[in-house]
Amino acid sequence: MPRRSRRRGDAARAHALCLCRILLEARPAGLHFPQLRAACELTPAQTRSGLAMLRDLITERGWPPLIYTRHEGYQFTADPVELEIYETARVRVLLTEVRRLVTGTIAPHATLAPDDKRIRHIVTQLNAVESTLDLIA
Template sequence: MATLRDPCAERGWPPVVWGQEVGYHFCASEAELEEWERAWLSEKLTQFRQMITGTIGPYLARFPKSTWAGYLSDQMKAIESNLAMVARPPR
């Protein structure tokens, strides 16, 4: 499906998303698209948090003066912060 998304976008077709009840389908509903995007972002947020705590944290603990690990940690935390903002439901 990932390879289909770019050609669909180039042709101006609605986005292809997956839903529990209907499977893969073209989606023109703003509410459904927002729900799908927030779920996708929430999944990525979990992956980033696992990377920070499971890999980068122990790396920094072992090599606290590592320039690369410090830079990577700062960048990943910035991404985590941005994902957390967009993944939460609107107020």
């Protein structure tokens, strides 16, 4: 099931289509955020909402995946090696975020409220997520 952007309006869709056009024109090179903003003449918020909507449109329309690298910026690619590198890097970021959430917030909360069923459930679920992400990374 495709995820739904919180920014679903017609403006976000128009920004996404503009970003898509610019990225396709730049192929095979990628563009960094300031370059995308300048090429589409969008504000930072409009560019971010356009990128969020673009990821939804990619899913809906079966377009090639959009990745971001520090070296190349945003770009469409179907190269399995580039996709695997990007996916592994993103999973590692998510794994770090989950671990910090567990160790910095959830575990101390669980210590304060050891009988709270909701907190025990959250700990169990996040431990499962952490294990899964760890296997992927």
